[in-house]
Amino acid sequence: MRFVRAKLFGFGKWVDKEFDFNASPLFIYGENESGKSTLHQFILFMLFGMQPKERKFYQPKMSSKLGGQLVIEDPKVGTYTIERFDDKHNGKAVCFTSSGDTYDEAWLKERLQGMNLATYEAIFSFSALDLNAIKQMQEENLGDVLLSIGLTGSSNIYELEKQLDNRLGEMFKPYGKNPAINKQLQVVEQLGDELAVIQKEESTYRKKVLESLELEDTLNKLKRQQANLTGEIRTVTKKLTALPVLKEFQHLNKKQEQYETTYNFPANGIARLEKLHDALRPLESELAVLQSNEENYRDNASQLENQRLAESTVETLKIQRRHKERYTVLKNTEENLYQRKVELTKKITNELTDLQLKIDAAELQDLSLPFYIEETWKQIKADKEKLEQERISLETEKNGLMEEENYLQAKLGEIKSTLLPEEEVASLKRKLEKGKEQEQLERLYEASMNQQQSFAEDKKQRIKRANQLFLIGIILAIFSTVLAFGMDVSLLYGAALFLFLLATGQYLFHKQHVKAMEKLIRSQPGVSNAQKLSVEEVYRMQSQLEAEDEKLRELKAVQSDIQKQQINILKWEEKERMYLEKVRRLTDQTEEQLMLYPFLEPINSSYWPDYFNRIKELLRLQNEWDRLVKEMEEIQMEEKQIEEELITYLHQFGETSIGSLAEAFLFIEQTLEKEVELEQRINQIHELIDHTQEQKENMLKRIAVHQQELAELLQQAQVETEEEFYKLANYLTEKRELEAALEANKQQLDSIFPQHSWASIVKEELDPFSLEERAQALESLAATTETEIDEIQKKLTEVNMELKRLEGSDAYSSKLHQFEMEKEKLNQLAKDWAIANMQREMLAETKQRYQKKYLTKVVEETTTILHTITDGRYTNVFAPKEKGTFQVMSAEGLRFNVNELSQGTVNQLYVSLRLAISKVMTEKHQLPFILDDAFVHFDELRVERMIRVLQEIATKQQVIMFTCKSDVRTVCERENIPSVYV
Known part of the structure; x- marks a missing residue:
């Protein structure tokens, strides 16, 4: 993964600013307060977000927006853009891929492989502040700090270990007194001793408690017995009160046995039977009226049918009547055509007059204009x-x-x-050339004189230097000869000869060189006596x-x-x-x-196209006029044919008095209207007949429905005649009255005896004298029980008063409550100590596993980087063993502990560790490495070495460094390394 570019819409001091991160390593240089750290924080904000309070700190002063975009290149998903704004999606990221897909922050976390801000800053980012934190640690602990950094990428593990150890020591020590658990144990033991003393004084209290419980049990039994007696007395009293009602119920119940036979009788049978009879009587009467009306309608329809014409005659008259419609249309059309003909004639005449063409109507008819x-x-x-x-x-x-x-x-x-004459121009050119030659000769002469003067001085110096060298050579040759003679070394004779020849040679060379220079200088040309041109003349x-x-x-x-x-x-x-x-x-x-x-001919050819359209319109009008004349002739012929055919037909029909077309059309209309009127009356009568038949059918259906209901009613009662139906109804009425009386009696008994308890009483033999004797016996027994209850309550009151006296002192309960509270507090402290101890053990186990997995690789990479930074002064790094510290080996083979190194070397060791961790972790997480003024304490030479290390790392991992050191900028410019100035 690598950063491509960042666009800051608003973040701290940056507003509408864009940065390109394509180069690696990329050094971003700027003075203090130039916004480097702000840009660093923006990158972290885009990757991991910020809390609202942290975002508020980076709110721009000159813009209301806070956020931006970061373009990232991922080898798995390609290029995608992270967009994050403070006021959108609650500061959460939105990711846009190059294919146009949109993803949320969960997808971004998946791309980062679960990496969070703390882990990223611990592994792939560090600054000069981390070095300051190392400086503040004690020297004897510095090795442990570096080990923690080597294991996790930060000093958090070391700090956490210290916190856990301190917490365990504060909570418990086997032979200590001040830890919290030790103090709590002493408190619990003291409260236990005090509680044992108080328990001895409580034996009398327990006996009284047992006696009180026994008396309460006896009292409860007597109260239950008294309640039962009271209930039985109440029941006997109710029996005496309700004795007449009970006797009546027994009588009615015995009488009901005579009506045990059950019959199926329809509900409201009598009312339903009477209702059916009432519904049938008007229906039968209405049916008779409908039958009479139907016969009258049929007689009237037969009489009207005899008055109608034959169907063929009516059809012929309708055909002839349609001729009237056609004749009317023809007349209207003829009138319209005539009006149109008059209009066209007038229009053609006016157009010819307006155009002033020498052409009449006949010529216009023969005129033809081709399309071209x-x-x-x-x-x-x-x-x-x-x-x-x-x-x-x-x-x-x-x-x-x-x-x-x-x-x-x-x-x-x-x-x-x-123009000047040619001779005068040639004369001017010759004069100008001679003046230039004279000027050049003067310059050469002046230079020669200066050279001779300087050569005279140089000649003296050269001769003096040659003499000195010659004298030195002779002296050295003599010294070598004397030395050779004294030491008897033949080689020194050769050296003396060589020095003599060398001194003589250089002396002769200088003499010859001086003579050659004198000859050369004396051969310089002289100056002519010709007159020199002035500057004004030359110009x-x-x-x-x-x-x-x-x-x-x-x-x-x-x-x-x-x-x-x-x-x-x-x-x-x-x-x-x-x-x-x-x-x-x-x-x-x-x-x-x-x-x-x-x-x-009389028209200008420029207007011919305009006349063409006018003439074309004239031809169209003339053609239309000819067509109208032809249509009018055809219409007149058709009108005449219709008139002749219609009058001939009516004469054959018997109407010889009709002589005009209007009379013929009137006769046909009246005849057809009369025929239509007869047909309508006949149709109305047939409709009445059909309606009457429908009413008869509906009436018969309604009568059949009522008759069917009547039969079903008798069938439900299982009788054949209506008389049997009425007898059965009377029997059932008497039975219902008896049942109603019984039900009323039951309601009275229910109001006296709750929960239907009277059902068992009515089965008894009810004697008023026996009931009175039973009531008196129960009242006597209840009085005896009441006396016993009073005596038990008196004893219980005395015992309870004694208990209250003993309970007046709450020493035992208070001490017991205090003992339980302190004991619970001790248990909670023990749980907390166990949890902290488990955390300490898990942390130690995690460090050990991590050390086995990564420490070897990290130390090897640290050795390589430290060797490069120190230019080979240190060749190896050794991880701490047991309670030891980091050690480094110098080029001479000497080992040094961390506390024996200079502060600069410790900083270099720390930087080497951080870079090594990043390289090792890059194998799993391909994330860019960001440094923020990490080399602030390095000199220029160390900076140059560090940059070479970063260049090597940048071949596999993107590296971005923020710095204010001019040394870094100088090295980047010298090595042509990409850098950005902010």
Whole structure:
């Protein structure tokens, strides 16, 4: 995974800002307070979000928006964009893939493989603040801190271990007194001893409690016995009170045995039977009326049928009547056609007058305009207009060409008149060249004099240096000879000879070189005695020559323009020839059209297309006029044919008095109306007959329904006649009255004896004398029981008063309650201690498992990075064993504990550990590595080495570093490493 770019709509000081993260490693440089850490926090905000209070801290001052977008490239899902705003989705992220899909924050967490902010900052991000935290630790604990960082990526484990150890020590120590559990044990033991003393004093109290319980039990038994006696007395009293009602119930119950036979009788049978009879009587009467009406309707219909015409005659009259409709339509059409004909005649006459064409109506009928003639006339008009424009353009162009040519000729003559003679120009050039040669000779002479002067000084120095070297060489040669003679070393004789030759050679070389230089300097040329030109004269001559050159160039340009102008005139003449040819062709076309259509002669050809549409409309009107005349003739013939056929038919029908078409149509209308009226009356009568039959059928159905109900009613009662039905109804009525009396008696008994307890009483032999004797015996027994209850209550009161006296002192209960509370507190402290101890053991086990899994890789990577940073000064790193600390081995093979290293080396070791952890964890989590001023205490050399390490890491993992160190920027510029300045 790698960051591609970030767009900050608003976050801290950044508003509408975009950053590109494509380069890796990428160094983002800026001074303090430039917004580097804010950008760092924005990246973490986009990945993991923030709490509302934290987001409020980064609310921009110049914008209401807080949030932005972060584009990420993932090898599994491709490129996607994280969008997160404070005021949208409660600060949750929305992800957009390149394919257009949208996902929520759960999908983002899945892409991050469950990584949270704390884990990310512990493994893939660190800053100078982490180094400050290390500095604040004690030296003897520094090894443990580094081990914790090596295991987890932060110092949290070390701090957690310390917290757990302190908490366990504060809670319990085997031989301690101050820990909480030790103190609580002492409190519980003391309360137990005090409670045992109080228990001895409570034996008397327990006996009284037992006696009180026995008396309460006896009292409860007597009260229950008294309650039973009271209930029995109440029951006997009720029996005496309800004795008449009970006797009546026994009598009615015995009488009910005579009505044990059960019959199936319909509910409300008598009322239903009477209702059926009442419903049948009007229905039967109405049925008789309907039958009488039907016979009368049939007689009337037969009489009307005899008055109607034959069906064929009626059909013929209808056909003849349709001729009237056709005749009316023809008359209306004829009138409309005549009106249209008059309008067309007037329109054609007005149009001919308006156009002023020399053509009459007959010629107009013979006139024909082909479909292509309009385009021909339009083309003639367009060509004429185009030629007119072309004529104007040619005249304008001709005038312009003539004016331009006259101007160029005048300008050419003017330039020629201002040119200098050729001899004068050549003389000026010769004078100017001689002046330049004289000036160059003077400069060479001056340089030669300066060179001779400097050579004289240099010559002295060279001769002096040669003499000194020669003298030194001779002295060294003599010294070597003396030394060789004294030490008897033959090799020193050769060295002496070599020094002598070398001194002599350099002396001769310098002498020869000085002579050659003197010869060269003396051979420099001398200065001529010719007169030198002044600066003003040179400037004047150059100005004259430059002005002459400018005139010649202008002359050539004018001559070139004249040639071009003559070519343009030839082109214009060719255009004029083509124009005249077009005019001739247009004239031929116009004359051809006038021969075909002579009436166009007085009309300008530019208006022919407009006349074409008007003439076309005239031809259309004339054709319509001819069509109207033909239609009117056809209509008149059809009208005459209808009149002859209709009068002939009516004469055959017997109506010989009819002589006109109007009388014939009137007769047919009256006859057909009469026939329709007869048919309507007959149809109405048939409808009445049908309606009467429907009513009869409905009436019969209704009567059948009632009769069926009557039969079903008798069948339900299981009788055949209505008389038997009435007898059965009387029997059932008497039975219901007896049952009602019994029910009323039961309700009285229920009101006296609750819960239907009277059911067993009515079965007894009820004697009033026996009941009175039983009531007296029960009252005597109840009085005896009441006396016993009073005696028991008196004893119980005395015992309870003694108990209250003993209970007046609450020492035992208070002490017992206090003992239980302190004991519960001790149990809770023991639970807390067990939980903390388990957490400590689990943390130790987790550290051990993690160490076995990752520590070897982390230490190897740490060794490699530390070796690079220190330029080989330290070759190996050793993890702590048991209670030891980190150790490092120097290039000389010496081992140093962490507390023996300088602060700078400790910082380098810490940075190496963090980078190593990131590299190892990158195998599982491919996330970018972010550093925020992590090398603030490094010098330029160490910074350069660290950048090389980061470049190596960046080949497999994206690296982004925020820094304010100018050393980092200098190295980036020197090594051409991508960097961004903010």
